[in-house]
Amino acid sequence: MSALAPASVLYVPAHKPRAIAKARGSAADMIVLDLEDAVPAADKEAARAAVAQALVEGFGAIAIAVRVNRGVGMADDLRALAASPPDYIVIPKVDRPADLPENAPVPLLAMIETPLGVLDARAIAGDSRVVGLIAGLNDLAHELHLPSGIDREALSLSLQAIVLVARASGVWCFDGVCNAIDDEPSFAAEARAGHRLGFDGKTLIHPAQIAACNAAWAPDPAAVEEARRIVALDGQGAQRFEGRMIEDMHVAAARRTIARADLNARRACATSE
Known part of the structure; x- marks a missing residue:
């Protein structure tokens, strides 16, 4: 994938109009209108109708x-889209x-x-047809019979495998969700860990x-300024840069x-308007 991947990928229950409206004005890079796990069986048809309407109304610059x-619900979902x-x-x-x-x-x-x-x-x-992989950690932890739910240390092999495959295949990869809604420090630490592993972003x-x-x-502002200096060299192959060697x-x-950094600046401008 040549396009810059979204960093923040927010799941929104498709049967909740207020949640969709709130997400439309958020700073998320991508919104995932969810017709699957978040929607009770009795609300599936209403959720499909809500998604169709929301797509017509649009979400501005948010992907x-x-x-x-x-299973059988997929065909109905695709028809609604x-x-x-x-x-x-x-x-x-x-x-x-x-x-x-086959017909997406x-x-x-x-x-x-x-x-x-x-x-x-x-x-x-x-x-x-695939442009990205998403780690589904809740189900994966369940399938692996992990005794304490999502244990990232126990899932480390799977997480790294997803990143390795994505990089080898040239597609995006997104870290799985963090269930700790009210524990911001834990979430922030988990998000930083996902970034260090090489994920393009995280599902929320x-x-x-x-x-x-x-x-x-x-990116850190100092890293952005250094990056601009590197690009300004406009050279190819190995070359000297501020006391070290760099390559393509x-x-x-x-x-x-x-x-x-440019995407973050545009996002900040959009959400402040």
Whole structure:
């Protein structure tokens, strides 16, 4: 993927109009209108109608995805999105490429939330329809029989595998959710850990987590200024820079840093208006 990945990816229950309206004015980089786990069975049809209406109304500069259901509900979800498709469709519990819908109108984000999904992640990410992987940690922890829920140390192999596969395949990768809605320090620490692992961003379950998530992926101002100096060299290959040697890969990293800083500046302007 050449486009800059979203850092903050907020799930919004699609059957709650007030939550959708609130998310529309948030600082999230991407909103995932959720038709799956967050929506009770009795509210599925109402949620589909709400998503269709929300997509028509638009979300400004915020990227929009819709998480559809597995099984028979997926066809109904996709039909509801046909008239006004989102930017992306999130497919839950992808174990293998065959689980991906053939008739999706937009690129797919595949959720890796089972042992089979982790083991077959390379084939999933290699599918031309897939532009990103999402770590589904709640289900993965359950499938692995972890005794204490989401234990990131116990999940470290799976988390690193998702990042490795994403980088090898040239797609995005997003860290899983943090269930601690009211524990901002714990969430912030987890977001920073996800950034250090190499994830492009993190999925969120509450708007209160957006600011800390964006901060975790925001480059330090000094790093931004250094990146601008590196790019200004306009050289190729190995060269000397401020007492050390740099190569083309350092220039590429500097461009990513600048792009992230510019995105953060635009986001700040949009939310302050």
